[in-house]
Amino acid sequence: MTYTIDGNTGTWEIVCGLEVHAQVTANAKLFSGAAAAFGAAPNSQVSPVDAGMPGMLPVLNGYCVEQAVRTGLGLEAHINRLSIFERKNYFYPDLPNGYQISQYEHPIVGRGQLLIDMPDGHTRAIGITRLHLEMDAGKSMHDQRDGETLIDLNRSGVALMEIVSEPDIRTPEEAVLYLRKLRSILRYLGTCDGNMEEGSLRCDANVSVRRVGDETLGTRCEVKNVNSMRFVARAIEHEAKRQVELLEGGGKVVQETRLFDAVKGETRSMRGKEEANDYRYFPDPDLLPLVLPADFVDRLKATLPELPDIKKARFMAEYRLPAYDAGVLVAERATADYFEAVAQGRDGKQAANWIINELFGLLAKAGKGIDASPISTGHLGKLLDLLGTDAISGRIAKDVFAIMFETGDDPLAIVEAKGLKQVTDTAAIEAIVDEVIAGNPGQVETYLKNPKVIGWFTGQVMKASGGKANPQAVGEILRAKLPPVE
C-alpha cells in the first residue's frame, strides 16, 4: 500500500507516529481507592486524594501496574523492572494537585512492536517506543453555564496507559489499522475497553511530511483530539496536505500542537512551541521507585490469553482460512470464540463464510454485537450439518438462517416444521424433470444450440419442487433426460 501526496513540485510521503491514551480497566483509580466507572454524576467519584486536598498522598494501585505489564507483554515489549513516577507540573483547574503524576524518563514498558494487517493479507510491524502509566486529569466544561467553567473531577486520577508508537506509519490507512489492532489487543487482554466514544481510548497523531526518497524527518505537528477511527485518517490526511502546501509555498512547518476540527475537517493551531509549558518533571517524592518482583512478569505472562496475531495464524493453519477471513474473525475475541465453537469438527471455511457474509450483515442491521447474536453457535453448527448432509439446499439454508435470526429457533425444528427437507428422492425429481422437459419443447430447442440453458431448466425444476430438490441431483437427471448435445 503506497500513499503519496502529489504536490506542485514533487511527490511527498507522510511520516506519522501515534500517541494513544488508553484508560486502564480497573475498579479503582491509579492512586486512590475511588471508583473509576464512566458516566457517574459529576464529582461523585472523587476522593480527597483526587481532589488534591492538603496532606493527601497517592498510593499506587497494584492492579493497574499488572494491567500495564500485561499490555506491554501483549505488545511484545520490554518490561522495565524499575520505573519511576514523576510529577509533571502545570496549572489548570481540572488538575487539582497542580501536577500530573506520570512516568517520564523511566517508563514501566519499553520498546515493543505491533503488527498491522494490510488489506493484501500481509502484515507490517509498527514499532512501539514505550508505554507508561499516568493519572488522568478532571474534565473542564466550558459550555454548561454562561461565562463560567465547571469542573468534574470524576476522571481525575483515573489510570491511563500512554502508548507511543515509532514514526513508522506512512499512510492514513495504516494509522487506522494500527489503532484497530491496538484496540483489539487491549480488548483481548482486558486492559482497556477501547471505547472511543466514552474516551477510554484517545489518540494524538504526530505528523510530518517529506519528499519521497528523503531520509531525514520533517518538522512535525502534534494533532490532538482525533478521537474516532474515522477522524484519525482524515486528520492525518488534512494535516499532511496542509504541510505540503505550506512547504511548497516556501513556508516552514512550525513545531506546534494543533487541534482537529471534525466538523470543518481541518486542523488549527492550539499552541506553539514557544508557548509550551516547562513541566519541571521530577521524581514524585511521595512515591517510591516502582520495582517489580522477580517473578512478577513471568507470572503475568503465564496468564495472557492467545492474542490476535497468534490466533490468526492458528486459524489459517487449523481451519485453512485465508488471511483475510482469519484477520476479520480474530479482531474481536468474542467473534473468534464464536467461530471456533461453530467450526470445531466442521468445514472451517464454510463456517467463516456464514459468519462473515451472513451473520455479520444481520447483526449490523440489528445493531447487535456477536455476544447478543440470536443464533447460537450450536444452532449455526446444526445448520451447517444440515447443509453438509444435503438435508437442505444452500438456498433453503439461507431462508432457514433468516428465520433462526428472527426467532432464535433450532434449524432442525424450522426445517421440519416448514417441510423444507431437501428432496433427494430421484424418482420424485425425475417426475418433475420429465414434466418440465415435456412442457417446454422450445427451450429444449434452444438448449441444443446453447447448452448453458440447462440452468434455466434447473431453475424451473427447483421452482416446481419448492426449492427442496437437491440441485446436484437435478443437474444430473436433466443432463440424462435432455437430448444429447452435438
Add this chain to the structure above:
Amino acid sequence: MADMTDLGLLEARHRLAARELSAKELTEAHLAAMIEARPLNAFITETPELALAAAEASDARLARGEGGLLEGLPIAIKDLFCTKGVQTTAGSRILEGFVPPYESTVTQRLWAEGAVPLGKTNLDEFAMGSSNVTSHFGPVRSPWTRASDNADLVPGGSSGGSAAAVAARIALAATGTDTGGSIRQPAAFCGITGIKPTYGRCSRFGVVAFASSLDQPGAFGRSVEDSALLLQAMAGYDPNDSTSADLAVPDWTASLKGKVKGLRIGVPKEYRVDAMPAEIEKLWQQGADWLRAEGAEIVEIALPHTKYALPTYYIIAPAEASSNLARYDGMRYGLRVEGETLADMYKKTRAAGFGTEVKRRVMIGTYVLSAGYYDAYYLKAQKVRRRIVEDFEQAFGKVDAILTPTAPSAAFRAGEKMDDPVAMYLNDVFTVPSSLAGLPAISVPAGLSAEGLPLGLQVIGKAWDEQTVLDVGLAIERAAAFAVMPYGLG
C-alpha cells in the same frame, strides 16, 4: 493548678491511672494555662470543647480501668496536621478557614490512644522558617527572655507554637514536624526535648506537605521519656503513605534506660563551623564529657560533605515545595481572589494567600526545576544528598550515635535576621544533614547561654535506631539536670 501543668506526661499518666487526678481536672488546668498564655500566640485554634469532651470520655474509660497510651493527657497539635472538623491552616492565609473532612493518621492514632486535644499550634507558614515569624496568624513569642532584658525572643521554628506551648506548661506534650530542623531547633530554643524519628517512622498522611522527601512528624516533651511516649503513640506503618515503613514500633519507653556504657559516640569535626559561639563549643565538649563519664567512648568522625548540606537542602526542599504548594490555586478550598482571567485569578489568589518566605521558596524551587537548570541544581543536589547519606553510613560503621549542638546560637530576637534569609537558613546547619539522610535525631536541653537562654545538644542515630538516640538523650538529660523554668512566664 500550676503543679498540674508542670507534671510530666508520664507522671500525669500514672496519676490518672491511679485516679489521684481526673482527666477533666488536668484538662481544665491546661485550658486555663492556655488562656493565660495567649500573649505567646502559641495557638492558632483552641479547642476547649473538644478537649473537655475528650477528657470526660477518658475519665469514663479510666474509671473502667481502660484507656490508651495517652488516655486523658492534654496535648497540642501543630497546625500542619489535618484534623477532621477543626480548622487547619498550616499558618497560611491561603488555608484560613479550611476545615478538613479527614484526620491525619498521626492525630488519628493519638485520639485512639486517648489523648486530649487542646488545640492547633502556630507555626511558620507551611513550616517554612526557623523563627516562627512567617505565620499569617502572627509570630509566636518564646516563653523565654534574656536575663538582661524583657525583649521578645523567637521560639524557633517551624514548630514554634508547639515548642512554646510545651515549654510554657500549656500542654504536657505536643506534635511537631521536622523538615530541616523544625522540631529540634525550637526544642533547643525553648529548653525542651524534641525528637524527629527516622523518615518513614510516622505517617505523613494528612500532614500538609512542605518537602515530601524530608517532612517527618515528631514529638515535643519536657523530658526524653515524655517525648518517647508521645512518639510511640504517633509512630507506625500506614498503608496510606507509600513512604512509611512497614516496621513494628518498639516499646521505646519500656526499654529506655539511659545507659551509654560501651557505646561509641561520634563527634563530627566538620560541625565546628566558623563563627560558632564559644559557649556552644563548650557545651558540646561538656556533653561529650558527660557521656564519657557514663562509660561511652567519644570518637572523632568525619562527615566530609557537611558543608554542602545547607545548599543541598535549600534546593531540594524548595523544589518539592514549589510543586506541593501548586494545589493552593483558589479553585476548591481556601482563599480565592477573583480575577479577570484564569491566570489573573491564580496570580491574585497566590499573591494574597502566600507570605514572602513561601513565595521566595516557591520561586527558588520553580527555578531549580526549570528546563536548563534542573541538571545544575536539582540533579546535582540529589547527588550530593546521596554523598551525605554515605557520609553517615560510613560514620555509623564506627559509632553508635553522633553528638552535635542542635543550633549554632541560642534564641534570637524577633526581627533579627529577618532581612537576611541566608543568615536565617544558617540556623539549620546542624539539623539539616540528618534530615537529608532521613536519620532519627533528638534535641535535649543541656545548659544555658551567657544570656540565660537554653541551649540544646543533638543526638543523631542510625536509621530505625530511635532507641539509642533516646538512651543517649536520656543520659545527657540526667547529666545536665536542666530544670530552669522559662523566665518569660512570670
